[in-house]
Each structure stands twice: as C-alpha cells, then as structure tokens.
Amino acid sequence: MGEVSILREASARPRARGAPECAAGATDAVALRLHSKLGAAAKSLLLSGSHSFGAIETLRSAAIDDATHALQRHEPQYSAARTVTPAQRTLFVAVGLGLTVCVAISPAVGGLVLTAFIAASYAANAVFRAWLFWVGSDEPSTQIDASEENASAADLPVYTVLVPLYREANVVAQLAAALRRLDYPPHLLDVKLVVEEDDDDTVAAALEASADGVFEVVAVPAGEPRTKPRACNYALQLARGDFLVIFDAEDRPEPDQLKKALHAFRRAPVNVACLQARLNFFNARECWLTRMFALDYALWFDFLLPGLDRLGIPMPLGGTSNHFRVEALRAIRGWDPFNVTEDADLGIRLARLGLRVRTLDSTTYEEATNALDNWLRQRTRWLKGYMQTWLVHMRDPRQLLRNAGLGGFLGFQLFVGGTVVAALLNPILWLVFVLSFFIDVPAVGFTGATHALSGSGLLLGNALFAYLAMLGPYRRGWLDLSPYALLVPFYWLLISAAAYRAAWQLARKPWYWEKTVHGLTRMADGAVP
Amino acid sequence: MSASAALAHWVILAVLLSVFAGVLYRRLRGAEYRRVRAAAFTVLALAQPAFAVPATAIRSILVAVAAYAIGSTAAQFVRRQDPRRIVLLGGSLAGAQLVHPVWGTLTTIVLPLALRHQVTATTSARTAGLYVSLLFIPALSSAALLYLSLAQHFDGVQWRGFVSPGQYAVLVAAAVLPATPLFIALARAPMKIHALSLAILCTLIVAMNVVGSCVAAQPLAEFAAALGALGVLLIAHWAVSATRDRHAALLMVASLALSWTAALMTAELAHA
Incomplete structure (x- = not known):
C-alpha cells in the first residue's frame, strides 16, 4: 500500500x-x-x-x-495565484491613459470613437452568441440506446464521484438520495463527500449519510485559499476510479448519467478528456429570478456549449457534472485552487494542452437560487472567475494563439472575455444612450451620433440576447418560460451589477470564494420538470 | 433613369433572378424532378410579366422570394417546432415586412393564427411562449419600420389614387385569375400543413393584388409574380407518381398563361 x-x-x-x-x-x-x-x-x-x-x-x-x-x-503560467502580471498592468494603465487623453483632447471625436468601440464590442458578443446558438442548435443527439448500454455494462470501471461540501449540512440528505439513485453498480462507485475538516455540521451530516459505507467522507485540512478546487485536488489524490465526476451538493443528476458518460468516453477519441453534462434547475418556476436563471442556463448549456463543442473552440466548464478521465486530470495537475471558476479555467487549460472537452446529452438538475443577494454573490464569483481565467490565459497571447489556433483564440476572447466585457459595458451604453438623448453637447462628447451609436448597439445587443434567451428553453420543451425572456434587459442590468462587484472584488480579494447558500427553495425535492 | 442606373438595375435584376432560379431548381431537384423538368418548371415560375417591367421587377422578385421563404419555412415549422425553424419563419415574416410592410404585417398576423391548430405545444402557457418567440423578430421589424416611417419619413407603400367601380370589377377578376390553378391544386391536395400555409399565402397575395391595383393603382402583375414561386413549392411537396410531372406542368403552364393574360388585360388600366 x-x-x-x-x-x-x-x-x-x-x-x-x-x-x-x-x-x-x-x-x-x-x-x-x-x-x-x-x-x-x-x-x-x-x-x-x-x-x-x-x-x-x-x-x-x-x-x-x-x-x-x-x-x-x-506551471505558474496557468495559476491565478498572481492575478495580473506586471506587463498586463502596464498595458491596462497605458490603454486607460490613452483613452483619457484622446477624450480630453477631442471629446466629440474621442467620445464618438469610444462609443462606437463599446457598441461594436457589445453587439459583437451578441452576434457571436447568435452564431454559436445556430451551430449548437444543430447538435446531433448523443442518446445511447439500451442495447449498447447493456453491452458495455459487463466491463464497467470504477467511477469516482466527488461532491465537495462546505456549510451544506442541510442538503446532505437530499444529496445522498440523489446519489443513491445513480444507475451504476454500487461496488464500482467511489463516492467521496469532500468536507472541510473544521466544518463540524457538514462533517457530521456527511458521516451520518455515509453510515452504511456507501459513501466515503474525505476531510480536507483547513487552510487557504478555502476553495472548492483545493478540496477537489485533495480528493483527486484519493480517487480510485478511471473516470471521475464532480457534483455539487444540491445536484440531482439523471440516474443514467454515469453510464452515458462512460459510453461517450468509449466512443470518443482518447484526447477527449472531459465531458460536460447539461445543467438546469428543478425549481426553475419558483419565482422571476429562478425563471430568468433557467433561461440563462438553458441557452448556455443546451445551445452555446454544444456550439463551442462543434466548432472546436475552448469550452469553459460549468461547475458541476464534469466527467473526466482521471489520468488526464492528474496529468494536468487538477484544478487551479486560486481560480474561483476553476472549472472554466480547466476547460481552457485542457484545450491549450491539446485535450478536448465535449458536451454530454444528460442533465443534472440543480437548485436555482431564489434570493437576489444569494444570486448576486454567486454571479459575482462566476464573473470574477471569468476575469481571472481571461487574465491567466492572456498572459502570453501568442502562446494561447499557438495552442488554441485562431478560431479558438478568437472564440476565447468573445466567449470568456466577451461575457465579462458585455456585462461591464451594458450599463455604460445605457448611460451614454440616455445622457446623449438629453444632452447634445459635443464639448462633453455627447452628440446625436453617440446617441444613435449607443442606441443601435443596445438595440441589436439586447434584442439578440432576449431572442436567444427566448429560444433557449426549446430543447427541453420549457416554452412557458420563453415570454420571460422579454425581461432580459433588466436581468442583464443585474448581471452588470455583479460584474462591477466582481471587478472590485478581483482587485481586493481575488481568491475569496463567496459562498452560495443552497437549500433555500420551497419547491419539493425532486420536482424535476 | 440614366444609362448607368439602368445598367445597374438590370444587373441587380439578373443576379436576383439567377439566384432565385437556382433556389427553385434546387428545391425541385430535391423533390426528385428530373433535370430538364426542374429547369423547365423554374423557367415557367420566373417568366412572369412583372419581371419584364423595369419599374416593378425588383420589388416583384423580392415579394416572390419572401412568399417562397415564408411558405417553405412555415411548412417546416409546423412539421416540427425547433429553434432553427422558428428563427427561419420569424426571419421570413420580418423580411416580408421589409419588402412590403402591409402585406408582410398581414401575413405575420394571419399565418401564425391560421396555423395555431397545427402547433404542438401542450399547454396554453407553452403555446404563448411559442408565439412570443415566433413573433419576436417580426414585431421588432414592425417597430423598426414604424420608427423609420415616423422619424425618417420612410414609406414602403405608395398610395397613388383610386380607380372607377367598373375598372374595379375587372381588376378583382384579373387579380384572382392567375391564382386559380393554384387554388384548384391546393383544394385537391390533402389538407396537409404545407397546403394550408400555401393557401393562406396565396389568399394574401391575391388580396394584396386586389387592394394594390384598385386602391393604389399598383401594377396588377406585381404580386401575381409570387404565385409562380409558390407553385414550385406546391409541386415540390407532391408525392412521386406516374402523373405527377404531367400535373405539375399543367399547373405551372396554366398559372403562367393566366398571369400574362391578367397582366395584358389590365395593362391599360394599370397605366391609367
């Protein structure tokens, strides 16, 4: 031993x-x-x-x-332990100063050029998503048929299931029930409930849930940064399986997901190191916020990620239900514990190392947060993580270009960078649009042209974002959610608020993991649509 | 019109006709018509009087393209409501509004309503969602056109005058005439989805032709030209049989002949 x-x-x-x-x-x-x-x-x-x-x-x-x-x-070049390199800092300062000087010298021209750039960036992000949607909507089904499933059942390998838990004692019982529903031989399941050793309540709940020996409790030594990737890296060293999947505490994976993933791995080339299952919410219809969140997820996981998959663009993974070949995961040293969207970063890192991430046609239902403050914390972390991921992989743009190719490079800019930039630019465009409507003073940069440009950018961007969100629920038949997509411009303002909060937090507490509270839903457990 | 403008006009017309002919030919070949027959039917569909008149040619082609696109995407949409089909149908309806705001708007209102029983959403909330997503692009297009017409004085329809009651009867008859073979063929076809979509489109086109020629002194052949394209769509949906090609030829020839007849008998009125 x-x-x-x-x-x-x-x-x-x-x-x-x-x-x-x-x-x-x-x-x-x-x-x-x-x-x-x-x-x-x-x-x-x-x-x-x-x-x-x-x-x-x-x-x-x-x-x-x-x-x-x-x-x-x-591999320090891939670690977010350092947020911004000196070269990046110099570049940002130079660009900021340059723009300020341009606007100061000629407010009318500077303002116009800046507005045009902002509007074009915003619209480009929307158009890129529309393209991904179009490509992703043609994704062929990867449903496996029963005969194939049975044929492969004879030689099933050990499958490790990692479930990192922190201050989540209240959902452990439901989690255990969901894990017991997994259609996989129990003796071949290596389920690890990964807890922080000083999180007494969760440790107790996890030990109680694993009393029958089905689950194993892994206690992670206390320390900083106290992040999910750090806990996962620790547990990864103990994994017994050839394949591994990450679930969150509130997850309800479809019971056949492991078999589907296994089948997909067996059919895929060996360079496919990871499969991303689809995510959505079992409490999607609980309130306005959960409906908007469900629209967001439906678009993201049912169309945009399959679009990235088909185009071979690096895919930022989505938090949970990521299935890995353990060997590949260990070879790239697991997750970055300093990145608060370690999943997104890992997807990009895999692509840079010549490994592929594909999408898996199986859904894990999660709990959508129904409280605005909780939602804001979660979204702040995600956007901060996207900022970290972009900064890490843009330390050496030429190397990224070589690794990912031109399409991958541009896709990374638009999908990872664009998500953050669109959220940050959205309120600026609204502000320019509203102010230039009332103030037509070239001396401060507001003219009819800036009004027209910002208006066009907003109209095109918001119309496309709303339309895509409207079409997002089609794959799962949740058409009753589509009309709520008309409210997407308001939802985007919330996302923008989270983006500014994320930028502030990135500067002050880059590794701080803002905890999302689960178990707040009033909808019955397992009320999967 | 200057010589260069006229040249540009004819070049645009030739390009539009060639591309559209390619689309129709491909559709017919996809429906397993032999090369020569597919080419012949394409020619019959496009040898419309409206395309020979410089003043109306480009807009007529655009109307024909829009009608063909709506008919084609509507049939696909009703067969299965997936996002791509919704985008295509919504986009076609919005395109029709740009080509002709009144006709496009009418089609946007009438067609989805008429197809409501064919849509497979299970609850009223889901049906509402389906319609919201289907009508989103056309609604935006309407809003944009409204804004353009109010703020930029863009006018998609030119109202030029009225005709006398006697002329009115002739124009109504002439407007209905080119569509008669299509209506007969549609009536004989099993009432499948594509037939319903085409019937609605044909009706709207005839209605627009009547209103346009009677109220706005618009050349009658302008809208009738779209019927040829819809004829191609109809015969492309027919099942392969021993008599299919013969019936298709009959339909296309009759439709074209009546189109020319109507155009010639109202030429004088249209110029009045």
Whole structure:
C-alpha cells in the first residue's frame, strides 16, 4: 500500500477537533512499515479517531500542499495565484491613459470613437452568441440506446464521484438520495463527500449519510485559499476510479448519467478528456429570478456549449457534472485552487494542452437560487472567475494563439472575455444612450451620433440576447418560460451589477470564494420538470 | 433613369433572378424532378410579366422570394417546432415586412393564427411562449419600420389614387385569375400543413393584388409574380407518381398563361 492509499484511509475519517496532535518521532516510513507488517491491525490503528500519527499528518500536509500549490509551483503560467502580471498592468494603465487623453483632447471625436468601440464590442458578443446558438442548435443527439448500454455494462470501471461540501449540512440528505439513485453498480462507485475538516455540521451530516459505507467522507485540512478546487485536488489524490465526476451538493443528476458518460468516453477519441453534462434547475418556476436563471442556463448549456463543442473552440466548464478521465486530470495537475471558476479555467487549460472537452446529452438538475443577494454573490464569483481565467490565459497571447489556433483564440476572447466585457459595458451604453438623448453637447462628447451609436448597439445587443434567451428553453420543451425572456434587459442590468462587484472584488480579494447558500427553495425535492 | 442606373438595375435584376432560379431548381431537384423538368418548371415560375417591367421587377422578385421563404419555412415549422425553424419563419415574416410592410404585417398576423391548430405545444402557457418567440423578430421589424416611417419619413407603400367601380370589377377578376390553378391544386391536395400555409399565402397575395391595383393603382402583375414561386413549392411537396410531372406542368403552364393574360388585360388600366 502506497502513501496515497494510507492517506486515503486516514482521510476517510476526519480527526475530531481537539484530538491529540501527532505522535512525536513518527515518520512516513514508520507508518508504511507498520502497515506492511501488521496489515489490518495497522489500518485499524491508523483509522482510530482518537489517535493521530505524525506520519499521517505529514502525508496529509504533503497532500494538501500539493493540492494547493502543485499547479502554481510547476506551471505558474496557468495559476491565478498572481492575478495580473506586471506587463498586463502596464498595458491596462497605458490603454486607460490613452483613452483619457484622446477624450480630453477631442471629446466629440474621442467620445464618438469610444462609443462606437463599446457598441461594436457589445453587439459583437451578441452576434457571436447568435452564431454559436445556430451551430449548437444543430447538435446531433448523443442518446445511447439500451442495447449498447447493456453491452458495455459487463466491463464497467470504477467511477469516482466527488461532491465537495462546505456549510451544506442541510442538503446532505437530499444529496445522498440523489446519489443513491445513480444507475451504476454500487461496488464500482467511489463516492467521496469532500468536507472541510473544521466544518463540524457538514462533517457530521456527511458521516451520518455515509453510515452504511456507501459513501466515503474525505476531510480536507483547513487552510487557504478555502476553495472548492483545493478540496477537489485533495480528493483527486484519493480517487480510485478511471473516470471521475464532480457534483455539487444540491445536484440531482439523471440516474443514467454515469453510464452515458462512460459510453461517450468509449466512443470518443482518447484526447477527449472531459465531458460536460447539461445543467438546469428543478425549481426553475419558483419565482422571476429562478425563471430568468433557467433561461440563462438553458441557452448556455443546451445551445452555446454544444456550439463551442462543434466548432472546436475552448469550452469553459460549468461547475458541476464534469466527467473526466482521471489520468488526464492528474496529468494536468487538477484544478487551479486560486481560480474561483476553476472549472472554466480547466476547460481552457485542457484545450491549450491539446485535450478536448465535449458536451454530454444528460442533465443534472440543480437548485436555482431564489434570493437576489444569494444570486448576486454567486454571479459575482462566476464573473470574477471569468476575469481571472481571461487574465491567466492572456498572459502570453501568442502562446494561447499557438495552442488554441485562431478560431479558438478568437472564440476565447468573445466567449470568456466577451461575457465579462458585455456585462461591464451594458450599463455604460445605457448611460451614454440616455445622457446623449438629453444632452447634445459635443464639448462633453455627447452628440446625436453617440446617441444613435449607443442606441443601435443596445438595440441589436439586447434584442439578440432576449431572442436567444427566448429560444433557449426549446430543447427541453420549457416554452412557458420563453415570454420571460422579454425581461432580459433588466436581468442583464443585474448581471452588470455583479460584474462591477466582481471587478472590485478581483482587485481586493481575488481568491475569496463567496459562498452560495443552497437549500433555500420551497419547491419539493425532486420536482424535476 | 440614366444609362448607368439602368445598367445597374438590370444587373441587380439578373443576379436576383439567377439566384432565385437556382433556389427553385434546387428545391425541385430535391423533390426528385428530373433535370430538364426542374429547369423547365423554374423557367415557367420566373417568366412572369412583372419581371419584364423595369419599374416593378425588383420589388416583384423580392415579394416572390419572401412568399417562397415564408411558405417553405412555415411548412417546416409546423412539421416540427425547433429553434432553427422558428428563427427561419420569424426571419421570413420580418423580411416580408421589409419588402412590403402591409402585406408582410398581414401575413405575420394571419399565418401564425391560421396555423395555431397545427402547433404542438401542450399547454396554453407553452403555446404563448411559442408565439412570443415566433413573433419576436417580426414585431421588432414592425417597430423598426414604424420608427423609420415616423422619424425618417420612410414609406414602403405608395398610395397613388383610386380607380372607377367598373375598372374595379375587372381588376378583382384579373387579380384572382392567375391564382386559380393554384387554388384548384391546393383544394385537391390533402389538407396537409404545407397546403394550408400555401393557401393562406396565396389568399394574401391575391388580396394584396386586389387592394394594390384598385386602391393604389399598383401594377396588377406585381404580386401575381409570387404565385409562380409558390407553385414550385406546391409541386415540390407532391408525392412521386406516374402523373405527377404531367400535373405539375399543367399547373405551372396554366398559372403562367393566366398571369400574362391578367397582366395584358389590365395593362391599360394599370397605366391609367
């Protein structure tokens, strides 16, 4: 049994708070020797909740250090531990100064050019999404038929399921029920509930849920940054499966998702390292916010990501229900613990390393947040993560161009960068449009032309965004949500608020993981449409 | 019109006709008509009097293209309501408004309503969603046209005068005449979706022709030209049979002959 295996067993039972610290003088070698000599007895000793060996602590320290710093240490160019490089900072300052000087010298011309640029960027993002939608809407179905499924059932591999949990004791029972519904032989499932060791309530709930031994509880040593990717990296070292999937605490995956993913992996070329399942919400119709969120997700996962897939453009992964080949995931050193959308970053990193991400025709239903403050926190984190991801991968644009090709490079700018830029520009365009309607003073840059330009950009952009959102629910037949897409311009203002909050947070607390509270829905569990 | 303007006009006309002919030919070949017959039917569909009159040719082609696009996308849409078909039908309806605001708007209102029983949404909320997404682009197009006509004085329809009651009867008869073979063929066809869509489009085109020629002194052949394209769409939907080609030829020839007859018998009135 190797170090990781001992660590695996040791981590299965978190050390109780206040338990005795490491036994003095114990080493990795001693622990390993103990185990090899004594076998099960050593295992029992090692797993004892009231004792803690220095060797195990050493192993855990090494593992958590690896989970936190491996990427930063070995491939710093991909780590968001540093937010902005000196070269990027210089470039941003230069562009900002240049624009200010241009507008100051000639407000009318400068204002017009700037407005034209902003309107064009906004509209370009909308047009690009429309194109992705069109391409994605032609996606052939990847449903597998039962005969193929049965044929492959004989040689199913071990499948690891990672579920990172933090302050989510209230949803563990529902999570356990959803995981038990997975259509996969239990003895081949390696389900790990990944908890923070000092999160007592969640640890207790996870241990209770795993009392029958179906799930394994992995306690992640406390430390910074306290992020989901850090916990996942730690648990990845303990994964026994050939394939691995990440689920969130509130997830309700379709029961056959693992088999579908496995089948898709087997049919796909070996460079397909990851499959992204579709996401949507079981409480989509709970309130206005959840409806808008569901429209957003339907468009994103049912059309835009399949569009990226078909075009071979790097695909930012979407948080949960990402299925991986474990070997590939380990080879690229897992997730970036300093990136708050580690999933999006990972998708881009996979593409840069010549690996592909495909979409999987299976849905995981999640809980859409029904409270505005909770939504704002979640969206802030996502947009901050997109900012981090863009900054990380644009440290060396030429290298990105070489890795991803021209189409991939432009797609990355428009899809990852464009998402942030469109959210930031939206209120500026509204402001210019409204102000230039009332004020026609070239001296401050507001003219009829700026009004027309900003109006055209807004009209084209918002009309396209609304129309795409309207068509988003078609694939799952949720047409009753379509009329709500007329309210997309208001929803976009909320997204813009989150974007500015994200920019502020990026400057002050780049790795801070704003927690989204789950379990707030009043809709019955499992009320999947 | 200067020589260069006239040349540009004819070049545009030739390009539009060639592209549209290619579309019709491809559609007929897709329906398993042999090359020569597909080409012949295409020629019959496009040998319309309106295309020979410089003043009306380009707009007539655009009307014919719009009618063909709406008919084609409407049939696809009713067969299955997926996002691409919704975008295509919505876009076709919006395009029709740009070509002719009154006809386009009428079609936008009438066609989706007439097809409501063919739409497969299960609840009223879902049906509402379907209509909202279908009519979104045409509604935006209407709003844009309204804005252009109010703020920029853009006028899509030229109202030029009225005709006398005697002439009115002749014009109504002449407007209905070219559509008669199509209506007979549609009446004999099983009432499938595409037939319903085409029947609605033909009716609207005839109505526009009547109103246009009687109220706005618009050349009668202008709208009738679209009937040839709709004829191609109709025969392309016919199932392959021993008599199909013969019936198709009969329909296309009769429609064209009546179109020319109507144009000639009202030529004097139209110029009045």
